[in-house]
Amino acid sequence: MGCSKPEPNRPRYEVAQVVRACASTIADRLSAEQKSVLRAIMACRTAELGGHVQICDDCGHQQPQYNSCRNRHCPKCQALAQYRWLQARKERILPVHHFHVVFTVPAELRALFLQNRRLLYALLFETAPQTLLALGADRKRLGAQLGVTAVLHTWRRDLGFHPHVHCVVTGGGLSPAGDKWVKTDPGFLFPVRVLGALFRGKFLAGMRALYDHNRLTLNGSCAPLREPGAFQALLDRLYLKRWCTYCKPPFGAPEAVFAYLGRYTHRVGISNARITCVDDTKVSFRTRHGKQATLTPVEFLRRFLLHVLPKGFVRIRHFGLLAPSNVSSKLATASRLLTANQQSYPEPRAATGACANADDGTPSFVTLHKQLTGVDLRCCPQCGSASTKSIALQLNARAPP
Secondary structure: OOOOOOOOOOOOOOHHHHHHHHHHHHHHHOOHHHHHHHHHHHHOOOHHHOEEEEEEOOOOOEEEEEOOOOOOOOOOOOHHHHHHHHHHHHHHOOOOOEEEEEEEOOHHHHHHHHHOHHHHHHHHHHHHHHHHHHHHHOOOOOOOEOEEEEEEEEEOOOOOEEEEEEEEEEOEEEOOOOOOEEEOOOOOOOOHHHHHHHHHHHHHHHHHHHHHOOOOOOOHHHHHHHOHHHHHHHHHHHHOOOOOEEEEOOOOOHHHHHHHHHHHOOOOOOOHHHEEEEOOOOEEEEOOOOOEEEEOHHHHHHHHHOOOOOOOOOOEEEEEOOOHHHHHHHHHHHHHHHOOOOOOOOOOOOOOOOOOOHHHOOOOHHHHHHHHHOOOOOOOOOOOOOOEEEEEEOOOOOOOO
16 A cells, blocks of 8 residues: 555545455455455456446547446445436425434444344334334324435444434425325424434334344343343333434425435445545544544454445335335325425426436436536547547456556
8 A cells, every 4th residue: 555646536545445455354354245345345446347448539548447346335336326316316305394313322232233233223224214203193293294214324434333324304294184284393393302212212122022032143242131131231221311313404495405315325434535544554534523533454444344234235215205105195195285386396206217328318327427527438538539439348357558
């Protein structure tokens, strides 16, 4: 590892540099999923995955364009996936104010989460949105069905393990009869202490059920919890603790919701742009408020890999009005009620394929790349000519000069 001159518009340092230098050192401690992520990151946008060479007919300049790994944990592969996802979701956003609610589990549960990721991530997804929907359905509060989009994050800015769910919540809901939209106060959704207490109760009840059915893995530091008395003592302590649940300032127009979703939905633990230094002994990266964290390369990779999700686990989910089963029924009804005087706003419909081609009206990769970066891949970077042709590279081909 070391310093090198960055390509234009690209970060100087990348997670891939650390992976190439240290992956073999920790390989015997990794799961199959973690090893797969590291292999993908190392191969991303290299000749190993193949690609194309753009050759300019005017000046003869050759520009290699290597394929991406498309792994959801790769810092270089999220922009286009995020853009396509947002375009597919745009027609489902209701023209109302939205709230941003965050549900976080206490630090005492982090070791249990690390040993039971799939089970406890799923429980977190089940209980956090259901807390919002239960309070929304309560006739003493709103008496309507909300729409909720939930996104799982597992990291702090220093890459420490910190499981939490971000929820985007509609500022109102559809009445039980489906005949009116019940709106909330633009500056208030629910009391945060009530949210935290209900979330705590639902989550701990779910943990109790998992324990009673012997579904939890309890090894290492969690081994003492195999004793029923010890597990119950943990639950008792957690019932007495105030859980961290808070509402951020509400969104206004639907455009603000898009801006939020664009920042959070496809984010990975760290972006390459945050890394400020990589060498043989350390990795430094920005955290918050102008501060930096510095770790050894091995510790940096260890923390990065804490956030690899179980294979096939879906980290963006929709509930209530936004649940897939309600898109063509309740969500469509809510949209009609809200937009009776706004004929230009489209009725929500099922999302189209994320990788459609230009023939069906969806922007091609080249078009999306230009929209996101301002760089037209069809133009020669040397002379600016649009007279370029593309020649495919074979897998494992030697990189062109």
